[in-house]
């Protein structure tokens with residue numbers, strides 16, 4: 001089992017009693033979870049289980065949120081977290097008419113990096129994602145995989161302590177996925193914390209911990225090894241399906257999935273209203 005390199009450090013993310021309403025219904029009915037610092041935590045779950053919603057709550061852009069979401073010791077969305085948290089959404093978040101370097105310079109400026117430090121920040125982010133040689137290439141001429149890596153570099157350019165990545169490997173071929181996961185592992189080894197959502201179960205084995213969500217409820221918070229041991233499944237995909245089936249059986253039994261035993265602290269009642277989505 002891969003060791004968590006930062007067991008003594010405070011959690012990078014601490015979620016307690018999180019409730020999120022979207023479209024008039026609670027899509028996360030009450031969640032308690034932590035992301036240990038310096039580790040890669042995988043967020044897994046069926047489509048619509050609330051992964052993106054949880055990530056949005058962590059970066060502070062989700063409306064109709066109650067409970068506590070603490071990021072690097074601050075309330076999620078605090079202005080002081082702007083440079084400390086990098087977020088990559090499912091959609092490409094860079095400008096296709098600008099070159100790679102122009103995009104990264106722009107995001108560095110947005111993050112408040114002074115012009116004299118930007119060149120080095122851009123070079124470091126490009127090197128982090130192995131995009132060297134593409135500086136002057138307009139993003140519209142890049143391959144899909146390269147484009148994904150520019151989005152990741154844009155999130156890395158301010159050297160954030162926490163990276164929140166929403167399905168960063170979707171649509172990538174196996175070689176690019178492997179390379180990207182090597183990058184994630186390298187970033188964690190350098191002390192960064194990563195919260196990464198994914199549909200691809202073989203990626204689960206690359207994580208230090210796994211959070212499995214179903215209908216906004218935490219089904220498991222477990223290491224990849226314990227997932228296999230506890231389910232007796234031969235691989236992560238079948239282990240995951242076994243847990244989801246077990247959770248479905250509990251739901252069919254009449255008990256609400258919202259009541260599924262989520263360990264942790266109670267809600268503090270701190271509420272936020274944001275963009276109404």
Ligand SMILES: Nc1ncnc2c1ncn2[C@@H]1O[C@H](COP(=O)(O)OP(=O)(O)OP(=O)(O)O)[C@@H](O)[C@H]1O
Nearest residue numbers: 022023027045046047048049050051052053054277
């Ligand atoms: N803007 C919105 N308005 C109303 N309901 C929404 C909105 N966005 C998402 N939802 C609902 O919230 C629930 C959780 O969605 P979310 O996008 O967090 O799931 P997900 O696990 O990330 O799904 P996927 O893996 O398909 O991206 C879903 O039932 C979805 O229909």
